[in-house]
Amino acid sequence: MAARGLGGRCSAELPLLLLGLAVLALPPWLAAASEPPPAALRAGHAASSKKWYSCVLPRYLLYDVNPPEGFNLRRDVYIRVASLLKTLRKSENWVLVLPPWGHLYHWQSPDILQTRIAWSEFFDIPSLNRNIPVIEYEQFLAESGGPFIEQVYVLQGYAEGWKEGTWEEKIDEKPCIDQLMYSKDKHGYYRGWFWDYKETRGLNVSCLSVQGSASVVAPILLKNTSAQSVMLDRAENLLHDHYGGKDYWNTRRSMVFAKHLRVVGDEFRKKYLQSTDEADKTQYKEDWTQMKVKSLTSTALGGPYLGVHLRRRDFIWGHREDVPSLQGAVKKIYSLLETLNLEKVFVATDAVEEEVELLKKLLPEMVRFEPSLEELELYKDGGLAVIDQWICAHARYFIGTSVSTFSFRIHEEREILGFDPKTTYNRFCGDTEKNCEQPAHWKIVY
Numbered sequence: 001m002a003a004r005g006l007g008g009r010c011s012a013e014l015p016l017l018l019l020g021l022a023v024l025a026l027p028p029w030l031a032a033a034s035e036p037p038p039a040a041l042r043a044g045h046a047a048s049s050k051k052w053y054s055c056v057l058p059r060y061l062l063y064d065v066n067p068p069e070g071f072n073l074r075r076d077v078y079i080r081v082a083s084l085l086k087t088l089r090k091s092e093n094w095v096l097v098l099p100p101w102g103h104l105y106h107w108q109s110p111d112i113l114q115t116r117i118a119w120s121e122f123f124d125i126p127s128l129n130r131n132i133p134v135i136e137y138e139q140f141l142a143e144s145g146g147p148f149i150e151q152v153y154v155l156q157g158y159a160e161g162w163k164e165g166t167w168e169e170k171i172d173e174k175p176c177i178d179q180l181m182y183s184k185d186k187h188g189y190y191r192g193w194f195w196d197y198k199e200t201r202g203l204n205v206s207c208l209s210v211q212g213s214a215s216v217v218a219p220i221l222l223k224n225t226s227a228q229s230v231m232l233d234r235a236e237n238l239l240h241d242h243y244g245g246k247d248y249w250n251t252r253r254s255m256v257f258a259k260h261l262r263v264v265g266d267e268f269r270k271k272y273l274q275s276t277d278e279a280d281k282t283q284y285k286e287d288w289t290q291m292k293v294k295s296l297t298s299t300a301l302g303g304p305y306l307g308v309h310l311r312r313r314d315f316i317w318g319h320r321e322d323v324p325s326l327q328g329a330v331k332k333i334y335s336l337l338e339t340l341n342l343e344k345v346f347v348a349t350d351a352v353e354e355e356v357e358l359l360k361k362l363l364p365e366m367v368r369f370e371p372s373l374e375e376l377e378l379y380k381d382g383g384l385a386v387i388d389q390w391i392c393a394h395a396r397y398f399i400g401t402s403v404s405t406f407s408f409r410i411h412e413e414r415e416i417l418g419f420d421p422k423t424t425y426n427r428f429c430g431d432t433e434k435n436c437e438q439p440a441h442w443k444i445v446y
């Protein structure tokens, strides 16, 4: 970027022409000319110590999610925060900083480092950028002038809860309810997890009680703080602005898996499942905005296999009644293979080794993506989850696990590919479950 090399000062005397030229050299979303100047230029904030290029910097929105939450719930939180970003951009030039992946409870494959993972390892960044401007954390560090986040807001509920029947959207600065996960170092900076970027510091941390959808935070960010970089921690406390609406789906559709993972999945489909986009009628367009499947003619056929997601581990430890035994699941699989006149079954599962062994005995013909150690290191647990999801998304028929966000994301992927909902919104029933309600169909709004 041309702007970076110029080490001048950010001052009012800066020739407007120069500013204009520099803006032209920036990506279009940075250059939004009609937008008001960023915080650094506003009265009282034109900190002379800042290099002048910060005059054209956007304001940065960062966020993080409660540590125990998994990969697929985090993907949902991204959609909520993207919606907030869209609201902010109606008034100012904001950019979303993608929170590095890592340290997830489920990602425990030994001997590989799984923190500070960039989004580009799992998702296609140009596709995300067709929806909202996003940058990786490393880019934020490079362009914002160092590992500092000016304002951290920890989102929380209201100490008193909410009275039934009196739902209202609200947000207030309140004392922190839980023990703060940030502490002051001897220089007065706040230290915290910060995605394992140990050098990152917060300049100010405070708690906001919030009840409402993501955009309820917008007025605070626009009016109550002039910080150039603002992080919302515990962002899962925000609800969707409009679940299942056009904005929701635009963001969801923009979350295209990284190409290198799709390629691995496609090669596996071809080699082991006789499945290709051409034969399956799942033509894929690299530009998601061009992927519009009209419902009447929507007939992705899918590869000649049954796709199965069997969520185990913590889903069976509680003896949940909506999750089947392996025997129960295999019985259902055989019945589906017969009804659908299919021979092959692809199984995605997080089952422990002993369960996988048992499954192999009960279902000898099952096909799984079994990574070598090298592949595990390359793609990591998150990449393997993506590959499994991608293969399940291309099956002629899919059946998943009750209320698993992993299965939900497969539903959405199939919806995007244009499958008949009857082949998608299916789940296993518990062995003794009486009222086995099937997943809801969410139709894309284009």
Ligand SMILES: Nc1nc2c(ncn2[C@@H]2O[C@H](COP(=O)(O)OP(=O)(O)OP(=O)(O)O)[C@@H](O)[C@H]2O)c(=O)[nH]1
Residues within 6 Å of the ligand: 069, 070, 071, 072, 073, 074, 106, 107, 309, 310, 311, 348, 349, 350, 381, 382, 384, 385, 386, 388, 403, 404, 405, 406, 407
């Ligand atoms: N490769 C692979 N990993 C899986 C599978 N099922 C679960 N996992 C792993 O286990 C984690 C399950 O947690 P997630 O589904 O991501 O997160 P969550 O929000 O807790 O979702 P659920 O617990 O399923 O509702 C995933 O992130 C994967 O790493 C699977 O079929 N294949």
Ligand SMILES: *[C@@H]1O[C@H](CO)[C@@H](O)[C@H](O)[C@H]1NC(C)=O
Residues within 6 Å of the ligand: 171, 172, 173, 208, 220, 223, 224
């Ligand atoms: C934001 O500013 C308004 C107006 O000054 C004030 O009433 C409100 O309490 C502030 N909200 C927060 C969360 O700080």
Ligand SMILES: *[C@@H]1O[C@H](CO)[C@@H](O)[C@H](O)[C@H]1NC(C)=O
Residues within 6 Å of the ligand: 173, 204, 205, 206, 224, 225
């Ligand atoms: C920290 O942020 C809070 C909330 O915006 C604000 O009230 C407080 O004055 C800030 N403290 C400092 C030292 O800037």
